[in-house]
Amino acid sequence: MTQKTLTTWALAALCSLGCGAAALAQDSSALLDALVRKKVLTSQEAEDVRADLIKDNAQTNAGKLQLSNSITSLKLYGDIRLRYQYDDVQKQLAAAKNDIHDTQQDRERIRLRLGADFTLNGGFFGGVGLQTAQAADSANQTVNSSSDSAAGFGNYNIYISKAYFGWANDWLTAIGGKQANPFYTTDLVWDPDINPVGAVEKIDIIKGFDALSSNSGDIRSEGPFNLSLVAGQLAFSDNTEANTSVWAGTKNEATHDNATDCWLFDTQLIASAKVASGVKVTVAPGYMTYTNGNTSGVNNSVSFNSTSGTTTYLASANGTAFSSQRDLSIITAPGDVSFKVCGLPAKVLWDFAYNTAGSKRATDVLGLTGVGTTTVKSANGVSYTYPVATHSSRDDIAWLAGAQVGENKKAGDWSVFGNFRQTGIAAVDPNLNDSDFAAGYLNMQGVKAGVNYSLTDYCVASVTYFDAWNLRSNVYGGQATGGNAIAAANSVQLVQVDLNLKF
């Protein structure tokens, strides 16, 4: 038998097993060894075939790629999204008559995301991500935007959106760096575009107990009930501790505390159970809070920090409080029930957030003290005077309820979804909530609904509609309409038409 015939024979056998061309060289050893054992091939003939396969593979595009020996797997991925967006924001009245109260705009936007996930020997793994746009809550680049020199066919910037590595065994995962959101959540509390940075630990509690109570190290397979803990120590704002610009008092040791770093601690217990055939329930109670460090440079830094200084968490040298408290101690409780409807995957889902320090946040941080009045003017100059708003228990709560049917995995798939939510002004962090619903404004309620259709296995067309209006009307004063004006909208309508191609 000639070598060429042997190679052809082996190739045919391998192909009949369904191997791809690039995988042939890697997967052929077992088959060749079996052929040698059965004396179909001699060892040398098998070696010749193996060498030919390796040579052929080396000539493929994949075979030319050289990776570090320590990498055990590498996944490259990305997506490009083309979006048309129309939004209409009707704001509450402002101090000057010429302020624009009704903003309408339509934008053509593009989003590019590139990623690489890799695993290494010994349980280590990591990933990097690049994307258009710098904002934490949006990777959209408005095409030919005049505001960032992209007009006239200018080019776009690329930013690092992920850079992390970690270690995992069967029950413990530890990750450090800028990473995908590790929490079970909805866009009520966390904008899905945000990749937080810090340290994260995930513990599969049941597998952990099994592993620690057994010397064999055998891990049980996934059962009908799963329980895990996710804890994040997330660096929200890092400050130079000696930054005297933070507080204008006497420069001494105490002033260093003025610039204490701001950390977000978020911990969540995720429990899921298969309660019936095809029905799974997941609940994920959690708690999130911030340390009282100074914060600057984020979109809502003014409204995020305290303004009144009535509570001294970290007193400066002369006893004056400074703007670092935020009174966000939020209990969260998202969950879902997944099941099938007419053979299609479906779920009802919910989310809930209650800021246990909502009253203090409304008064001390957001300045809704009920003291004094605010005068505003309509577009034609008519003045209106409103009292500065006071705290309401509705301010402390945010909730969402919704449903979705279908999924988008292959060509022809479709899905629809819809939800209703209310978001109190003191309920969530205005830096984290979804920037699309109500354009990110708080003290809003409304619906989000959409439909997705898979044109191909990798290309999905989507239409999403948002309609939001005030949760409480005439909330004037403080940070509601001043500062970062986090509740300055009366109503917001927004439409997004997307074409998203994944690769």
Add this chain to the structure above:
Amino acid sequence: MKTLIAFAAAIAASATMASAQQLVIKGSDTLGAKLVPQLAEAYKAENPGVTFSIAAEGSSTGFAALLDQTAHIGMASRRAKPTETSAALAKGLELRPTIVAWDGIAIILNSSNLLKGLTKKQVEQIFTGDITDWSAVGGAPGKISVYTRNTASGTYADFKELAMNKRDYAGSAQKMAGNEQIVSEVAKNPAGIGYVGLAYVKAPGVKVAPVDGKTPTQADVRDRSYPYSRPTFYYTNGAPAGATKSFVDFTLSAKGQKIVEQVGFVPVK
């Protein structure tokens, strides 16, 4: 002009080959420390016009020499890596393997070690550092001293694949340049453990530890029932020709394979 240069180069190359008849062989210490020198001596006895230059510094150096075209034969105790194959193709070369002998990587202990044997799992755990004390595998208490080959060695790579589930060596493992150095260190150290090719197991001061009850006998290596069995290779640029082919053929001949067996390897045929 190009034709002239090619013509001149061809004349120069043929003149070099004709006058020197020197075979340059580089690569694996497993093959190059004992077997290939003995084969070369026997071959020279029949072909006095041929001289040899043999350098045994690890399989990687053999592939590097083939890629640099500074060797006729690359000795290897492992297969060429895809990256080495790609690099060869990029230079217009083809790495062609010829199996010249079979080998079993033997686990060796100091002869004073009372341990009767190890399991495959225990071998993996010892060499990766999961187990660091002999008491964990049924031996007398004491810290385990692990000796391995260095990273240029084909045996180093083969052992990771065959015995360690491709995991990394323990950070405390001491890397040795050759099989003989490992034998020497394990013979001196009662807490030592290492691995060597079959040709190096009959040294004073060391003993072979059965793995899952199997010792690397000729029969077990030949039928691959010994878990750490492996072929060893001559790699050439394409099919061997000229003096290179003559030496490869001699290695595979009955006379050559007898030397293979005498040195301690398992013959191909």
